[in-house]
Amino acid sequence: MQPNSHPSPLPDKFPERISKELLHDLPLLAFEGPIQVLTDSKEARRVARRLMHEPVLGFDTETRPSFRKGEEYEVALLQLATRDECFLFRLNHLSLPDYLQRLLASPNSIKIGVALRDDIRALRRLNDFNPQGFVDLSEIGRQLGIVTVGLRNLAAILLKVRISKKAQLSNWERPKLDTTQQSYAATDAWICVEMLHYLQQEGFAQDLSALKMGWGAANEGRRPKAKGKRLGGPSAAESASSSRNLVS
Template sequence: MTAPDDPADLPPYAGLDPAGITLVRDSAGAAAARRVLEAADALGFDTESRPTFVRGEASSGPHVVQLATDSHCFLYQVDHLADLADLRAVLESPGLVKAGFGLGDDLRRLASKCDIHCGGVLDLAQLLRPNRREAMGVKKAVAGLLGRRMEKSKRVATTNWASRKLSERQMLYAANDAHAALCVYRAWVAGQAR
């Protein structure tokens, strides 16, 4: 995989539109999402946590868990779900690949806050690292494997992910982080088959 000299010259990564994103805030929504997600062979995976701004302050996240198929992303608002059983079943399934970037903190926080111990996880940041010191980020992987430019707003990244009402910008940001991971995973698998 070679990253382009100037990713700004690449066409933009389109990602999902709002119609392809579902907020999961109740048990009926979690059950419906589980049926869709368990029918997939692989998922894009990420989490979002409300940022901390005070040195030494522990994160209370994750607040949002994103799981994406090729055409849809489910955003689980874990603080507003009374029951995490359906989310736990998907995340702990060892036979369902969940691909994402830099998942170490995500996995620790899920275990600590939600008692969810993920299985079938593939950390693309480690898998695609160009050298032993530097892990690969989603923007560089999207440029190198998909030939697209992915925009990531720091302003949106540092918003309040614990809020009950997420903005459309937050939902698109979160969904496309997970969706891009799945697209990169698919491109990597296709490259391995050559």
């Protein structure tokens, strides 16, 4: 279930990108732990309360794809994962009730994901809330000098693994999610926790409070700014000597 138990040591500088050929040659990785699909409000509330006590959660959402101009769908699935299990909240059944809003608004539970702004905006269209505790791996990747900071590229560069895109354009509103969809959705959230765990093992992203995104009516999705000390990785001049100065 885990990525390579300990990927190769971090280089002095991360590659800016990975080629399609190199990515295709990497071993395919998928989440192999328990996956719980939640459509019942009572059970979903119980799980959400439990997850309030998790210090870090992998985060992602899925929306039914549109193939017609001007046609849009609301977000259908919210994925939250620990390193050991994943929970799929079917928002097309549950909407975004108060117990999920509280979890997503908790500053004490870190929600780690990739390219979070669109996900958050989509969730707020269901039911507005004040997002807190969100950390974007894309921003950490940029500060490490990585240019292609999508989920699959980051997983390839950091963990040396490949993640399937097979179910990406499937119907996330279908009556029952099939096993391929469940695995895809769970993996996308879980791999974010794994990438953060790896970075922290290597001395990066230690102070997550400094990396939390800011949200609000006027500054929705603003990037975190350094206060007193640099959030990012080494400058161009420093990167030749070490890439380990990111976020102490």
